[in-house]
Amino acid sequence: MSHVLEPVLGGTPARACAGYWDDGDQLWISARDITSAPSRVIVDTTEKITSAAVSETKARPLPVGSVILTARGTVGEVGRLARPASFNQSCYGFRPDALSPGLLYFSVLRATERAKAVAHGSVFDTITMATFDHLDLAWEPTRAADAESRIAPLLDAISAAVEENRTLAATRDALLPQLMSGKLRVRDAEAAASAVL
Template structure:
């Protein structure tokens, strides 16, 4: 095991916070060249522009000093703290939320890419969370970030480690790009087909299934190996593909409670709290009572997913800021979906391969991320040499 030097972030980098938007400012969905990076834009270790919002021109001069640039490190500091990402050229000059900070490396002894991986590691995350204050809404002060200590091997070693881990991240980024294109094309094909057919109330076609929560007082029901999805899992699913859940239940819970799993291909819709989020199951999963589930039968999986997704999107759009805080069984009498009739088979044949590709790439990314996260602490501690890690990842790339 190599013995490495240690560096304090405040000695090798500048740490600055983001800026709250001026009072009365409303972010815009249109791309006007001034992205506003929020914590919700973080996904799988990177900033995802999928739902990016933009600062209107009138507000930009007021917050012009609070930008984040290429090679800076984004770090969340309020609520969900410790999420990190390296800023790429595409987001150079973006504005940064006050709930995050930027770390700009100023000393050549440290690589910004290596520093980001150091903060991602279990040791880095442990230190970040140990420095946070507050339990309900954790906060990480800027001066605390400056006090974080990170390993500082030679630049040669830093670059070598970053290249190894970066190869996995590049593959993840490629898969994400493929998933995005396939998902968008599938949606376009659905919308094109739906535009020429009549609509019908969802309640005439679908049978919503309400989820359930096993009694938490019974230890025999929890910490098992069976998925049990909450609204948080639904909203956090990459490309709306649910492959895992934060909490797990036991087979006994499934057998003795209402928390029955739905098969892969089923669709989950959040009905309370965060309303209208949709995900499709890549694997069987139970879910809680704040969600409805739908099993594909006469309506195949791809059409089922997009029918529910588009209905939820329309409902939220028509609300225009009014109350849309719950979905009940009666709601499905008013949510409309396309009535494809006999055409559903041919339309599904176009959509299904694209959604299958998305699912494949999401599952592959989860595997690649698990390998990266397993290698990360070993490389950062010097317990695993770069050549050993390279040999391992050659088998998966």
């Protein structure tokens, strides 16, 4: 795998620079975002950075379909991007260049599981590209196109379900306090929900 995948290291914009963090709207991933991502699909992050942080620091976003792997601290968690996102330096990012998005995701996931098994159940401190030197790809190149054509619709359906759940939760969170306080009636809530969806 290390001959095929090219890792991208993330970065953390200077915390002291308010212009990198205040009112940011660009996704910035840390390990906790990956461990809490539903179905390993990253659609939002706890912290966000500004466009200035993206353009002036190492926190460059990767495109949709990229895979993020935690390499230090919380080691071996894998997530896939449903939206472009930057990430911190405790993670590796992999673009879907040499491998299509589905194959990339499952290849990194399988390699990480294999790396944990090779470690005989012990906790290892860091994942490096050397970790992948003796791990094979999950797919033979001759069957990659066929495999991706079967995997992509399933992963797309999972991503769509995660996005829909997020929208429904936001609608619930907006309407429930108003319903509980009596400021909004069920009939009004139904009309508001219909307008959102």
